[in-house]
Amino acid sequence: MVIQKVTEGWKVRSCQTGQCFETKVPGTVYGTWLEHGAMEDPYWRDCEDDALAMMEGEYEYETTLPFCEELMSCRAIRLKFEGIDTLADIYFNGNHLGVADNMHRVWEYPVKSLAAESGGVNTIRVRFHSPLSFIKEAYEKSPYDGSPEAMQGFPLLRKSHCSFGWDWGPRLPDAGLFRPVSLVGVEQAEIRDVWIRQIHREGTVSLSCDIAVESVCDTVCTCELKVTGPKGDTSVSQLQRKNDGFFGGIVIDNPELWWPNGYGSQPLYRVEAVLKANGEIQDIQSRMVGLRTMKVNTGADEYGSRFAHEVNGVEIFAMGADYIPEDCIRGRVNRERTRTLLEHCRDCNFNVIRVWGGGYYPD
Structure with missing residues (x-):
């Protein structure tokens, strides 16, 4: 396999105001605007309202990358997005590849036949649409409520639910390419997935x-x-x-x-x-x-039924916390920050972390 990472040369533009900034991928619109001093800190006072209004508009990410001879020698080439948040049209060299509508999955598109010839450049463009307009229209068609602290219609979009507010968090429905983008070349075959199962015996x-x-x-x-x-x-x-x-x-x-x-x-x-x-x-x-067995023992007890974690046949007294997204601006979350957080949990004698379902799949 040949992998060409697409991290450099990105620009993001507001389709409403025309503001355009150089940016990094992975990254987001809020993160870029903050980096360039084009918005106030949304955590400060009522600046959340201004940040929320920004997502009434649309934004475009775009980059160009040079011809890669090693990549072009492969039989198949895919454009791979590991995380798109959330509603977007994808273009490669002016060709519309498809529509993304789910931040909780990987998006891949075949581009071998569309790639530039030797000496040329390839252009990737991603146009993000307003999540606020989407949930408003979706709610009018099919009213469905969830958390009273969040915006109406939020369950109707496969986007981190807390983006639209929660009892602990602000309404900051950011947009962007929050995980890596790459061109993947396959010469003959590739592994698409691996499932590992454990069977424990004496x-x-x-x-x-x-x-x-x-x-x-x-x-x-x-x-x-x-x-x-x-x-x-x-x-x-x-x-x-x-x-x-x-x-x-x-x-x-x-x-x-x-x-x-x-x-x-x-x-x-x-x-x-x-x-x-x-x-x-x-x-x-x-x-x-890690080689281990794990189950929840719900057998009968003097009070009705148990709810006990068992690891390797030993009952574990669960001590831990609920893990919510570390930052509403996802570009500011990284491996080092997450590791430090988990080390603090370990040092506090936690042995369980519950990943909260209203966020996104953590790294």
């Missing part, structure tokens, strides 16, 4: 994997599973072919089990799926996995 854990593969030609592929333990010991297994990929597994003897904070250590195993064609590696997908 003294062993069986790791079984289903690998979804997509081929762009008639080549014959093979796939192997490689598991590396916490101490560096490695096991390799050749996976069996099935219609849309591969399946198989590895048995781990005397596994090092993962435990919640305060109940033991957290050893991790690296699980790698390696896809090959004609002996050449086409794609590698890697996951870090």
Whole structure:
């Protein structure tokens, strides 16, 4: 695979005022306007109202990137958006690729036939539409209410619900490319997904994997599973072919089990799926996995029924917190900030984090 990241050269323009700024991707409209001093801090006094009014309008992201010979040599090329917030028309070299309407998924479009020839440039343009207009019109057609603190119609759009206000948060329905954008070239085949399952027996854990593969030609592929333990010991297994990929597994003897904070250590195993064609590696997908069982015990007790977390057969007293989005301006959330937050939780002896459903899938 060949991956050309599209992070540089972006500009974002207000279609109403004509204001245009250089910006970064991942990023958002609010983040860009704040960086250039074009809006007040929406957390200050009643500036939230001005920020909310900004989302009555439309905005365009645009960038150009040079021809990449290695990318163009691939049989297939996809334009991949890992996070679009939320309503947008997508264009590549002036060609309309499709409409995005869900911030909770990845959007991909084939662009090989539309790409510029040698010496040319490729242009990507994303036009964002007003989420406020959408929920207003959707509510008029099908009234549906949710949280009383949020705007009417918010459940009718697949956008982070707290963008429209909540009991703890302001109404800041930002827009933008809040996760990476890239051009992905595939020569023969790629791994599209990996499912890992654990079966625990006395003294062993069986790791079984289903690998979804997509081929762009008639080549014959093979796939192997490689598991590396916490101490560096490695096991390799050749996976069996099935219609849309591969399946198989590895048995781990005397596994090092993962435990919640305060109940033991957290050893991790690296699980790698390696896809090959004609002996050449086409794609590698890697996951870090903790070996553990987990269930909720709802058996009868003297009060009616229990609700007890059990990890590796041991009842855990759950101590933790509810995780909401760290910032209404998503471009300001990064790996370092999230890690610091979780380290603070660990140091406070938390052993559970509940991911709140009105936000978005966290990294």
